[in-house]
Amino acid sequence: MTQQTRCDTLNIAHRGARSVAPENTIEAARKGLEMGADLWELDVQLSADDELVVIHDDTLERTSNVETAFADREPWNVSDFTLAEIRELDFGSWFNEEDPFGQIEAGVVSAEDRRSYEGIGAPTLREALEWTSRNDWKVNVELKHLGEDVEEENYVERVVGLIQELGMTKDVLISSFNHDYLVRAKAADSTIPTGALVGRGIDDPAGYVRDLGADAYNPSSEAISPSRIPDLREQDVEVYVYTVNEEDELARLVEAGATGIFTDFPQRLARVLDECRHER
Numbered sequence: 001m002t003q004q005t006r007c008d009t010l011n012i013a014h015r016g017a018r019s020v021a022p023e024n025t026i027e028a029a030r031k032g033l034e035m036g037a038d039l040w041e042l043d044v045q046l047s048a049d050d051e052l053v054v055i056h057d058d059t060l061e062r063t064s065n066v067e068t069a070f071a072d073r074e075p076w077n078v079s080d081f082t083l084a085e086i087r088e089l090d091f092g093s094w095f096n097e098e099d100p101f102g103q104i105e106a107g108v109v110s111a112e113d114r115r116s117y118e119g120i121g122a123p124t125l126r127e128a129l130e131w132t133s134r135n136d137w138k139v140n141v142e143l144k145h146l147g148e149d150v151e152e153e154n155y156v157e158r159v160v161g162l163i164q165e166l167g168m169t170k171d172v173l174i175s176s177f178n179h180d181y182l183v184r185a186k187a188a189d190s191t192i193p194t195g196a197l198v199g200r201g202i203d204d205p206a207g208y209v210r211d212l213g214a215d216a217y218n219p220s221s222e223a224i225s226p227s228r229i230p231d232l233r234e235q236d237v238e239v240y241v242y243t244v245n246e247e248d249e250l251a252r253l254v255e256a257g258a259t260g261i262f263t264d265f266p267q268r269l270a271r272v273l274d275e276c277r278h279e280r
């Protein structure tokens with residue numbers, strides 16, 4: 001049984017600290033690390049030349065300047081661009097222009113940080129893992145569902161192979177909404193923990209996770225009531241809830257004994273955990 005210890009919730013920075021830096025970049029990861037997160041989350045998918053790249057959306061236009069750099073390549077699917085082409089893109093300036101979480105306007109993001117975001121690239125999975133390892137940190141690797149049009153024979157197995165090659169099997173949690181990928185990951189290496197992402201609640205999460213051979217249940221915050229968490233933890237299921245940004249909700253999940261929480265504001269979760277520890 002997993003010991004449920006209040007206040008020991010892992011502080012996960014969702015796609016890095018994406019409220020204060022462009023998501024899925026090393027800069028966002030660095031911010032999460034500085035803010036006291038215990039690990040960060042990244043999303044991985046395949047480029048046209050089969051490279052494992054760290055990008056959230058299936059298309060490039062939301063988080064890069066692809067619309068101007070490659071105006072004639074709509075719909076800008078990640079899977080239609082080679083790594084060399086992705087390397088030409090700027091994955092940082094959009095954050096400064098759009099301030100997606102209002103943190104620039106709130107004065108939380110310094111001018112120096114904003115300058116440092118201009119022109120930054122999307123890391124490959126190898127670069128992101130190596131950076132994580134160099135910083136003696138941990139990471140949640142979310143395997144994006146690649147879709148029927150993307151040809152892949154060993155996407156999952158290559159991710160697992162890379163984690164093994166870098167000696168990071170103890171530092172990575174693999175998650176996915178595509179639960180077949182989790183079965184493949186376990187078949188490739190049963191020692192790497194896996195978590196089943198779900199957008200809607202399911203009837204018997206503990207049984208479901210067990211049947212999958214997974215270690216964790218990763219529901220959206222709408223898909224789970226905090227009151228169900230202690231029972232799942234009693235049944236040896238880790239529970240990582242996404243994406244929670246409000247302090248009162250973070251506090252409820254910490255109190256309920258969630259294993260981890262995905263948040264865009266690791267600084268808020270760090271504060272909640274501090275308060276919890278002081279009350280002990």
Ligand code: G3P
Nearest residue numbers: 014041142175197242262
């Ligand atoms: O991994 C938790 C959360 O990040 C899942 O949502 O949108 O990043 O795939 P999304």
